[in-house]
Each structure stands twice: as structure tokens, then as C-alpha cells.
Amino acid sequence: MLAETAAEAARRFGDRVAFVTDDGLSLTYDEFNRLADETAVGLAERGVGEGDVVALVVPSVPEHFLAYVAAAKLGAITAAVNPKLVSAERAAVLRAANPRLVISTAALAPNEAVEPDQITLFTPATAPEEVLIDLRRPGQAPPPLATDLDRPIAIVFTSGTTGTPKGAVFGGRQIAFITQCDVGDQWGQGGHAMAGSALAHLGPTTKLAGNLKKGNTQHLSSRPWKASEALASIAQLRIAAFGGVPTQVALMLRDPAFDTTDLSSVKAVVMGGGPATPALVREARRRIPAPLSVRYSCTEAGIGCGTAFTDPLEDAEVSVGRPQPGVRLSIVAEDGTPLPPGEIGEVCLGSPAVMEGYWRNSTANADVFTADGSVRTGDLGWLRS
Numbered sequence: 001m002l003a004e005t006a007a008e009a010a011r012r013f014g015d016r017v018a019f020v021t022d023d024g025l026s027l028t029y030d031e032f033n034r035l036a037d038e039t040a041v042g043l044a045e046r047g048v049g050e051g052d053v054v055a056l057v058v059p060s061v062p063e064h065f066l067a068y069v070a071a072a073k074l075g076a077i078t079a080a081v082n083p084k085l086v087s088a089e090r091a092a093v094l095r096a097a098n099p100r101l102v103i104s105t106a107a108l109a110p111n112e113a114v115e116p117d118q119i120t121l122f123t124p125a126t127a128p129e130e131v132l133i134d135l136r137r138p139g140q141a142p143p144p145l146a147t148d149l150d151r152p153i154a155i156v157f158t159s160g161t162t163g164t165p166k167g168a169v170f171g172g173r174q175i176a177f178i179t180q181c182d183v184g185d186q187w188g189q190g191g192h193a194m195a196g197s198a199l200a201h202l203g204p205t206t207k208l209a210g211n212l213k214k215g216n217t218q219h220l221s222s223r224p225w226k227a228s229e230a231l232a233s234i235a236q237l238r239i240a241a242f243g244g245v246p247t248q249v250a251l252m253l254r255d256p257a258f259d260t261t262d263l264s265s266v267k268a269v270v271m272g273g274g275p276a277t278p279a280l281v282r283e284a285r286r287r288i289p290a291p292l293s294v295r296y297s298c299t300e301a302g303i304g305c306g307t308a309f310t311d312p313l314e315d316a317e318v319s320v321g322r323p324q325p326g327v328r329l330s331i332v333a334e335d336g337t338p339l340p341p342g343e344i345g346e347v348c349l350g351s352p353a354v355m356e357g358y359w360r361n362s363t364a365n366a367d368v369f370t371a372d373g374s375v376r377t378g379d380l381g382w383l384r385s
Contacts, residue, residue, distance in 0.1 A: 001179075002175060003073040005213060006212055010030045010034070012188070013029040013030075013188075013215045014029060014030045015028045017029075017217045018216075018217065019062040020218070020220070021062065021219075021220050021221065021222070022219075023124060024127075025062060025124075027062055032065075032066060035066055035132070036070045036073060037073065038137050038141070040141070041136075043101065046135075047101070048071065048076050048100055048101055049075070050145075052077070053076070053077045053155070054067065054071040054079070054101050054103065055079045055097050055103070056068065056102075056103050057102060057104035058105065059124065060195055060222050062220060063124060064080070064199045065199070065204075068154070068205075068208065072153055074145070076100075077152045077155060078153065079093075079157070080154070080155075081094065083200070091110055091113040092164070093157050094110055094113040096165045096166070097157075101118055101119075101120060102119045103132075105121065106123075122134065122135065124222065148172065149171065149172035149176060150172070151171055151172055152169050152170070152356065153172060155168065155170075157200070158298075158300065166358045168355040169356040169358070174206065174356070175206055175209055176209075178207065178303055178353050181353075182207060183210045186213070190215040191238075192216070192237040192239055193211065193217070194234075194237075194239060194242065196248060197245075202299045206302060219233060230248070230252060232261070234266065235262045235263070239266065241266065241269070242266060242270075243268075243269050243270035243271050245273040249271055249276075250280055253280075253283055259287075263288060266288060266289070266290045268293065269291070270292075270293045270295060271293070272295030276316070293308065293309055293316065294306065294307050297349065300375040300377075301355075302353025304327060305320045305324065305329060306320065306321045306322075319384065324351075326351050327350070328348075328372070329348070329383075330350075330370075331345040331346065331348070331381060332348055332376075333346075339382075341382070341385035343382060344381070346376055346378070346379070346381075347377045347379045347381040348370055349375055354375055
């Protein structure tokens with residue numbers, strides 16, 4: 001599904017810029033798909049095929065997405081490793097992923113968990129023809145791959161800082177559903193967008209197809225996120241929607257440049273990935289001239305709940321809203337019994353976006369799924385009647 005979307009986006013958008021970096025690299029949609037084809041051939045020459053895992057230990061650069069799409073063109077599975085993890089944590093993720101090949105920069109290259117001949121190093125490019133130059137096969141493309149929505153595409157790891165890393169597996173079916181929820185059948189009408197989180201996270205992984213369908217120009221930076229730089233980019237690029245974890249929004253509100261930054265382009269603010277306090281929601285609404293939404297989910301669920309921009313203002317202050325279309329939300333007791341509104345229990349989410357299961361971890365699979373296929377989030381909550 002991802003490979004087909006990249007090819008169709010190249011056909012529709014051609015010379016429109018797909019990715020830009022702060023190091024000067026700019027890739028059009030046509031270049032992105034062509035380079036992914038050429039990279040796929042190089043991956044195949046290194047023994048990567050359908051069902052194999054390609055691990056990415058990569059900063060926030062277009063090579064991350066390009067290698068992800070290239071692997072999908074072969075039917076391989078991408079396991080992205082968060083570059084913010086320390087070396088021992090990255091090694092733990094790699095051991096759990098058990099990749100055939102690791103693509104990494106020299107600074108992030110693993111020195112344990114995989115053999116040296118499994119590692120392919122690259123230098124982030126500043127021009128299209130420099131991209132993954134030692135891996136690509138210029139002018140070549142892999143044979144077309146039959147569409148199979150049950151084929152795994154990505155493994156998103158949920159840990160690495162505490163405990164044993166667990167990899168949530170997402171296939172074409174999950175990504176197709178998430179894309180349908182985000183953009184429907186629409187192509188185009190995208191604008192400029194910024195990546196607010198590490199590319200190994202759930203959002204960048206499962207929403208790439210939707211962003212390609214929108215025709216967005218995505219601005220990537222390998223530098224650590226800073227509120228002042230995010231604000232400057234919003235004003236300069238006329239960003240229409242921004243957000244991130246509540247801490248990021250709070251830091252932007254407290255930045256000395258906030259009140260003098262032109263935010264007139266902003267039409268939506270979205271917070272998720274952590275608890276948003278009522279005070280933060282009220283302050284953001286007061287100081288940002290745009291509707292605000294609070295979202296809630298977990299990696300295993302794919303998508304979850306959220307407040308609508310048209311909901312009563314108090315909803316985003318005291319709740320995480322209602323289930324997204326197609327999502328089942330339930331609150332259960334410790335034994336799995338559904339609880340009525342008002343009683344506190346474990347939040348469970350179910351939908352076609354729910355992961356296939358944990359990668360190579362049948363024990364964890366037995367614990368996370370409910371009888372109806374929902375996932376236990378591990379969070380406590382209650383339903384308002």
C-alpha cells in the first residue's frame with residue numbers, strides 16, 4: 001500500500017517538493033519515488049527480500065522515509081530505531097527486531113547486537129544524487145510487487161528506555177485504514193508541514209502514506225527540537241496546522257518570541273502523546289487564534305480518541321474526546337469485564353488500525369489483546385455518560 005502510494009504521488013505531483021532539510025536537500029515527489037526504486041534494487045542485492053527486516057538507525061532526514069518506501073517496494077519490513085535512545089537501548093531494539101540489514105549513519109552505527117557486515121552506512125545528503133549513493137542502483141527499479149494488505153510493512157517499538165522493547169507490527173491494512181481516516185480518497189491540497197517527533201514514532205511511520213497523498217512539503221531537521229525554531233518555521237512557512245506533545249506546545253507558549261510571532265496562518269492546533277492540563281488547553285486557546293484538539297491513543301492501537309474542533313470548549317480541558325470513526329472504546333475491569341460509565345478501569349481501543357501483534361513476542365501478544373481484538377492500553381480512565 002505504501003509503495004503504491006509513493007508511485008501514485010510521483011505521478012500526480014511530479015516536480016512538487018516533497019521533502020526539505022535544513023542542510024539544503026530538496027527532493028521532489030518524482031525524485032523521491034525514483035530514488036526509492038533505485039534503493040530497493042540495492043537492498044535486494046544485499047539479500048533483502050519479502051518478509052525480511054530492514055532496521056533504520058537514522059536521524060530526521062529524508063533518507064529515513066526513502067529507505068522505508070524502498071523496503072516496502074520489496075515486501076520487506078522496516079524497523080525504525082529512535083536515534084534519541086542511548087547506544088545500549090538502541091542495541092536492545094535491534095536485538096528484538098533481528099534485522100537482515102541495518103542502515104545507519106556513522107554516528108549512530110551499532111557496535112553490538114548485529115554483525116558488522118549487516119550494517120550499511122550513509123552520510124545525509126545535501127543534493128538528490130548524493131542520497132544513499134552507495135546503496136542505490138541508478139536507473140533501475142525492482143519488479144512490481146503484488147498488492148497484499150496483509151503483508152507487514154513496519155515495526156514500531158514501544159520501549160527501549162525501560163524493560164524489553166516490544167515491536168508493534170503494522171501492515172498494509174492498518175496503514176490503509178489510518179490513511180483513509182486522515183485524508184479519505186482525496187489527493188492534493190497539502191501545504192507545508194513540520195515533523196515534531198522522531199521519525200521512528202507511530203505518527204511519522206503510519207501517516208507517511210497520508211502525507212504523500214496530501215502532496216505536503218515536509219520540512220525535516222536533524223537538530224534537536226527547539227521552540228524558538230518551531231515558531232520561526234511556522235511564521236516563515238505559513239504552517240496551517242501544528243502541535244505535538246503538550247510539553248512542546250507549552251514551551252512554544254513560554255518562548256520570548258511567541259507574542260511577536262505571526263501565527264495568522266495557523267488553522268488548527270493538535271496536542272497528543274501525553275496529558276494536556278486544563279490550564280495549558282485554556283492558555284493555548286487564549287493565545288493561539290485557531291481551533292484546538294486533544295488526541296489520545298497508544299502505539300499498539302494505531303488511532304484512538306480525540307476532541308473535535310467543534311466540540312464544547314470544556315471537552316478538551318477535561319477529556320480526550322470521543323472515539324475516532326471506526327474505533328471501539330471500552331473501559332474494563334482487571335478481569336476484562338466491561339465497566340459502565342463512571343467507573344474507573346483500563347482503557348481498551350479497537351479498530352482496523354490495531355497492530356497485528358508484537359514482533360516475535362507471543363507472550364506479550366497473549367496479554368495485550370482482549371477477546372474482541374481490542375488492545376489494552378495500560379491506562380486508566382472512565383467514560384462520561
